[in-house]
Amino acid sequence: MSKKKNVEKTEKIEQKSASEKKEGVKVEKVVLPKLEVAQKKAESVTAETISPEPIKEIPKKKEHTSELKIAYVVVVLIIILGLAFGGFSLFKSSKIDTSKIKDVDQLHALNREGKLAQDQGYIYNEFSFVKHQGLWWTEVQGVDALVKMPLHFGPREVEFIKINGQLEPEFNADQKVYIAVNPNVADKFYTLAITELSVNIAQGIGRLPIGACTSNNDTACDNRTIVSCENTQGKPVVELAIASEPSVEIKGTCIKISGEGYNLVRSMNRALFRWYGIMQ
Known part of the structure; x- marks a missing residue:
């Protein structure tokens, strides 16, 4: 019996040691620290990949630059070939880009030579109109010299506005011109029309614009002349x-300019073109 027990005990010890060895092998195979290092390496690689600094060293930029140089050479060759094979007349008739031209006189010279596109310049009743910095410029004969005047619209843009009526000679009897405004109107286009009109009357026509009011119900009109087309x-x-x-309505010694928004400015420009003798 004792031998049997000893044998069983020995077998149990061997089984236990065998199981411990197996467990030891399993523990050695689970290398968690190495996995963490691998993860850190992967993270560092990812960080380097998205870092903006290495992008500056990408050699493709040189290839791109060389491609641009080749493209420029090709364009130059095309131009040379075009000129060599009768393409000069085609270049001669093309319109000029005016975006970099800062001199209005130069634009007028190009316009008179017919070298500007229609949206950049044209001749209207022998007057040159050129577009510069968002405004239409023309030249009118002032009292002593030629005056360059900017307007928001050219004559072609205001042809649809008709002028009705005829001025009496007394309108030109006085050097002053009374600009009658409604003191109750607060509108940016209204202010723009008043300003552009006054500048043109003073510099282009050579008369003295005087601020006046259509009614005396505002403190801004204190000490102002109260006039209107109904009471000149x-x-x-x-x-x-x-x-x-x-619209532009003329009656007696008064010109009434009407409109809303930019149409008010158009009506004002239409009246000025009549005043300058550019339009009928």
Whole structure:
């Protein structure tokens, strides 16, 4: 019996040691620290990949630069070949890009030679109109010299606005021109029209614009002349009014300019073109 027990005990010990060895092997195979290092390496590689610094050293930029140089050479060759094979007339008739031209006189010279596109310049009743910095410039004969005047619209853009009526000679009897405004109107286009009109009357036409009001119900009109097309007091008056339809109405010694938004500015430009003798 004792031998049997000893044998069983020995077998149990061997089984236990065998199982411990197996467990030891399993523990050695699970290398967690190495996995963490691998993860850190992977993270560092990812960080380097998205870092902006290595992008500066990409050699493809040199290839791109060389491609651009080749493209420029090709363009130059095409131009040379075009000129050599009768393409000069084609270049001669092409319109000039005016975006970098800062001199209005130069634009007028190009316009008179027919070298500007229609949206950049044209001749209207022998007057040169050129587009520069968002405004239409023309030259009018002032009192003593030629005056360069900028306007928001050219004559072609205001042809649809008709002028009705005829001025009496008394309109030109006085050097002053009374600009009658409605003190109750607060509108940026209204202000723009008043400003552009006054500048042109002073510099282009050579007369003295005087600020006046159509009514005396505002403190801004204190000590101002109260006139309108309905009440000119025999004075030369230009009245600006807000209206849905753009128009220019002339009666006696008054010019009434009406419109809304940019149409008010168009009506004002239309009246000036008549005043300058550019349009009828």
